[in-house]
Amino acid sequence: MEVTNLSKQLISLAVQRCRLSGDPCRISVFLRQITVSDSVFTQISISDTGVGSCLKEFQELKIGYNGFAEWDGMLSVTTTSLGDSEIFHYKVNLKENAPNKRLIKLPSSPKKNAVFSGTEVSTSSAEDMELLLADMSSFLRKMIILKMHNIAIELVAESRDEHGLQHEKVVLATELTLPSPKSSNVLQLASGLEDYVCKHRNFNEKCQSCFSSRDNLKVGNGQACRQKHGNDALTVEVVIIISDNELLGPSNSSPSCLKAFESKTEVLYYREFSPCSVHQSAVKALGSIKWNKYGLTPRSISDEENSLVFEWENLPPNTHIDIALHSYDKQVTVPPLRQGIQLETKLVKEAISLALDDLKERYTGALLSDHALKIHNYAPDLARSISGLILSSNDPNFRDECFSLLGMQIGNVEGELLEKCIKGKIISAIDMNDRKPPGLGCKAAVPFLFGDDHFQEPEYMDEYDEGEEDSCNLMDF
């Protein structure tokens, strides 16, 4: 497994080099089975067209204790910068602990006036290629969700069949996209996450039965950014998607869609544009969100195997919530510089709240607070009373005025219809009210002649203080 982890680190470093370059780049991951004196090895080669490496990142690579079980700890690095006239070759011995002793310079090769930059790192391991391939594929697929501009990613595997023939298989390949003027990292992430949700977080193909259109997706995002020191600004971006697989009632659910109904949410966590195990700062932040403000009740938040999983209470049956969380420095460095856990916690919390609020704002009735949900319960009764009032009136003008206010056709309106209409309006008014930041309620509608909250009394006063006209003994003059 260490090789897998190493590969992920190497890919992340490639991403950073690409980001640093500013130009459209490509990252290729190439896996090949080779046989060296009857032993089968897997050769892994990760190449990018980003800026050339200053090799520091390789010197600082961290490998776990059991890292060298199935692997010799040797990397071959080939790199060149735009300004270089040669292509440099190195060996990196990761078994060596002291960083400055790791590097072994090999003879350079000429660039023949070509102008390009890039790095290729390769190593070989005794690990099974298929396993490595699956890991890489899942890692890169997660990375693709970020929909980075300027970076195309491909994963190619070469294997030999029983006849000794080589077969090359492109497992995954993205094209370069041009950034639209409106686009931004978070919007790209949102778009990527949408795709991911539509594939039920698993499949290569969009699930047509669940997501014939994207109307069932409710997407919200939030960004929080804060200067760390100097130019160094930490950004946290969050995308939350609520998918309502309404079409897939239990009656026509295919087993392949079943996972869609799990009421669990695995948080996708990115750091510096790479998938990453969830950082403590984010765990802390996610635990401190006031979910009930959004009608959500996490039954449990578990931090299992580097991934954070929410289990929700009372989520409607066909609803799923997806959360992606991306935290990165505006300033790109290779390797990335990280510090300021407290700041990150704060920003994660802020970004998540903003994303939730964004959802609430955009989609009526989404993420209603517990409070609003309770108030919802009163809507049918209130609607029945008011429609009853209107319909029992023997004054046609009044009725018509009501209908027109409600935007209904004047004339004979069916009671049920009227009731439903009013109910809908009430509910959306409640929802609207819920979206507003607290303190901005509908107070304005009440004409106070005297100050505002002075005369606001605790509720019990209203409920219990007043006697009726019969009790002249309760004469609190």
Next chain:
Amino acid sequence: MEVTNLSKQLISLAVQRCRLSGDPCRISVFLRQITVSDSVFTQISISDTGVGSCLKEFQELKIGYNGFAEWDGMLSVTTTSLGDSEIFHYKVNLKENAPNKRLIKLPSSPKKNAVFSGTEVSTSSAEDMELLLADMSSFLRKMIILKMHNIAIELVAESRDEHGLQHEKVVLATELTLPSPKSSNVLQLASGLEDYVCKHRNFNEKCQSCFSSRDNLKVGNGQACRQKHGNDALTVEVVIIISDNELLGPSNSSPSCLKAFESKTEVLYYREFSPCSVHQSAVKALGSIKWNKYGLTPRSISDEENSLVFEWENLPPNTHIDIALHSYDKQVTVPPLRQGIQLETKLVKEAISLALDDLKERYTGALLSDHALKIHNYAPDLARSISGLILSSNDPNFRDECFSLLGMQIGNVEGELLEKCIKGKIISAIDMNDRKPPGLGCKAAVPFLFGDDHFQEPEYMDEYDEGEEDSCNLMDF
């Protein structure tokens, strides 16, 4: 003190001999100071003119352990019976325990044909004569209260002054009285106790300021008698006097009368016509009386130094209660035979109750039960209502009829007067009721078919009405 006790016993024996004789007798107690070889002794001589002694009583005299401290234990007895021709002389050595060894016969002296009977016992002691005299005096004064017919008592003391001259002083002397046909022991006791009370239980002279007449005395007596076995009948006689020193309000009370206001009662106890310390049987009996039936509440009954003292609760300020209790056998024996404590307890209780009832019977309003006293409280109201009924009647004939019934002058009767008169009648009716033994009411007249108070139901039926301010809250419009 032993000599005092011995003297008291000897006097009591003399009384018995006198009673046995049936004829008028005299008992003389003579105290004389003598000097024998520079020591001063008191010679005591008790003589009676009753039947002669058969000496058995002296053999059986009981002397306490410390009896011989100031006394040699020797008695000189001189006795003769009517039929005797000689006068017999004896020495009795009381230090000897065996009765038959106590007696020493001395030579007799002739009677010279005189016909008389009598006994004289004398002894001398080192005790101070004045002390002995005081004790004897008090003992005999108590005895006098019994006012025994046929027995005259005198107490004479002979002392020498500083010049060696003898002075004889009659400290106390009663005359013989002839029994009136109606008189009886208990009436004599009552009369004696009256005298005693009028002397404030202390003085030699009647207290004129308190008892100018005997109207303030309420005297009741009770007798209980029961056959013991054979002819032997035990009699208990009780006299109770309630004295109301009304004239002596606190304003004009002289200090000498103060004792009259003590709310304590010392019970005078007599046995066989002699004062005696209170016997346990009587203590028991007195404790078990239902005093509250007579409106009395003993705060404490204390058995102090051979005398029983009651302390009363709630006794009116100037009221005193005196109780004398006399228990004797109809059959006179020398020495007296006593047994049957239970019987005596019973008889004492009976006699006391009879005496209390007698008081209640004789004096309206005396010794009313607590219960009657409570009912008394209704008398003014009842009287006001009844007089109201009479006076407010518009039928003059009826009014006059009522006045005449009440023994009032016909015509214009003042309301207050009428009310007072009726109140008096009511109170006496209540008192009358109180006097009747329970169970002899007018119950016989009542046809009770059913029990008393069970069919009583709450009153709500008729009074469910408007009410006043309290019931304004009735919801049941």
Next chain:
Amino acid sequence: MWELFQSSLLFSHQQLCYADILSPSQVRARIEVAVLNFLKILNSPNPEITDLPLTSRNSKNTNVYRGLMSDNSHIFLSHSFSKRSMMRENAAKAFVRVWKVMEMCYQILVEEKRVTQRELYYKLLCTSSEYFSSQTQVNRTVQDVVALLHCSRYSLGIMASTRGLIAGRLLLQEPNREVVDCSVCGSSGHPISGDLSMLESLSMKTDARYIIVIEKHAIFQRLVEDCFFNQVPSILITAKGCPDLATRFLLHKITKAFPNLPILALVDWNPAGLSILCTFKYGSIGMGLEAYKYACNVRWLGVRGDDLQLIPEESMAPLKPKDKQIAKSLTSMEILPDDYKEELSLMVQRGQRAEIEALYCHGYDFLGKYLAKKIVQADYI
């Protein structure tokens, strides 16, 4: 209609908030305005559920009006609102209740019927039992509706039981009806109808010189039986305890028609008696918006501390805990004149109460003589 709503319902320019006696159509119009207002805001670009602005009925919203030119003073509720807000979770139920009661009242008004509060409770129990679990809740909500629509409970189509009685030198006439002579209507007097609009339409004539308000039915009955009103030309009125609206309404109407008649009250000498007097005089918060509009300048004839010499000790009873409670709240009443407060503190100090009936110990004629004497001597405060 919207304009009407604004001017009459929410933006009243008067200092006082009070409940009007309205015809069914006027009440319906007000309810309709409330509905339209609700729908309008609900349907606006910025939809909301309007809070219901109720004039609050508690001591904080109480003001004292002191007449400058007359002795007339009373308490009133000013325009402070307590809200029935749907958006507060614990108030949402009360909010819906108000609409439920309004709906029910509206239907009753459309049917041109009236209901008793008990019937209203049952109707609401059956249509929305989850909102109304007790009669008290219904009664309270009715008061809310009164405070919202500023119309009397009666106008909402709710029948009240009639308690008040009137007798004496007064002629009453409903339009197109026979004249009722209140001096010859038997010892039970003439019942005061709960129909406020009928009372409103009464025409009256009197040659009385006083109006006497009597706390107790039985005392009223005694005075009527004795034709006291012929002895002292007067009108006798009782509410049998604490005054109901109709009685106060009629009394107010009489004093408006005959402003020179002094109104004298005969109540028990206890805090409860005084509180009844004060309810006639000032109104009470408990009666909400219906309270003070009918305040009358009632004066305290008896029983007062000065009369206690007429009452034997055995007719006095100790104050009940409830008396003490009432005394406490009365003492804190700013409006209470000093001489009333003195009486009150005398009651508290003596710890005793005396009923009017205690005067009967001087005979059943005495009450009339007592009253006549006091009236002639102008012995009232």
Next chain:
Amino acid sequence: MEGKRSTPTPSDLIQKIREFSRSILVDLCNGRSPVIFINKFRTYCKNSAENCFCSSNVPVGAKVLTLRKQPHAHRIDVLLRVLLIVQQLLQENKHASKRDIYYTYPSVFSDQSVVDRAINDICIVLKCSRHNLNVVSVAKGLVMGWVRYSEGGKKFDCISSPNTAQPVPVQVEDVQDILSFAEYILVVEKESVFQRLANDKFCSLNRCIVITGRGYPDVPTRRFLRLLAEKLHIPVYCLVDSDPYGFDILATYRFGSLEMAYDVEFLCVPNICWLGAFTSDYEKFALPSQCLLPLTTEDKNKIEALLQRCYLQHEEPHWRLELQRMQEKGVKFEIEALSVNSLSFLTKEYLPSKIQCMSQLVR
């Protein structure tokens, strides 16, 4: 007290009071405590066997008051105080209420019930009804409908506005010139229902007289009802809540109350018919379930006690059956429940059908 007693005149009563006072005085002058015999009456017992004499109006014993017992002394005290007041009332021809009397000496009487008992005692001793003593209660009953009468010279014409409530006359003995075209009298338990009938103009549509005692009926209401029933010879129907208290109110109209048992023959209305509401009406008229309440323990105990009353066994066995049905079903409801679906249901459907049904039964 055997047989029907004649109505005593005030002067008879004053004479009797004098005799009573005299007898007390005689006792006192003879040094005896006065003895006052107070007969006991009852309207029912728990003896369901046929041989109880509850209905025979014969005293079932007597209470003897003397000055021997303190409670008796108090009772005599109260009795005499009240008697003094009564004598005054009779001589001056005034009327007073029980509360008037109570409040005259509240601290002596301590409770209204003490005065009530004294008044009852006096009635028993003088062999008269309460109103004969000029003791009135403030009538709380209401009447409306097709009746016209005069009380002490004042005319009451309910017919002119048959839907307006009039108070029941206080001095029923002064009621004269009763004129009515009513076909029946309808007694309703409570004012709420009375107001419903008034609001629905029931008496305009039906020739009847409607009376309510507002809960347990007071004496004037019962006497007035009895008077109307006797004079008009028309059926009397009674509508009460379907609960044990409703039934008890019905029983009070029909048999009188226990504490006024001595006067029951002048107060009860023997021909009153129980119109409803019956437990079965709940299903019959499909009332909403919210209006139905389970019987409480108190209710159940009350029913148990009611079932034991001997008069039900003897006089109205079918009432008893109906009560047992209530016990079996274990539910109760109020008359207002009938108005839930439609306010006019009570007047337009329920009452007409019940009355029709009942009049067929009667015929």
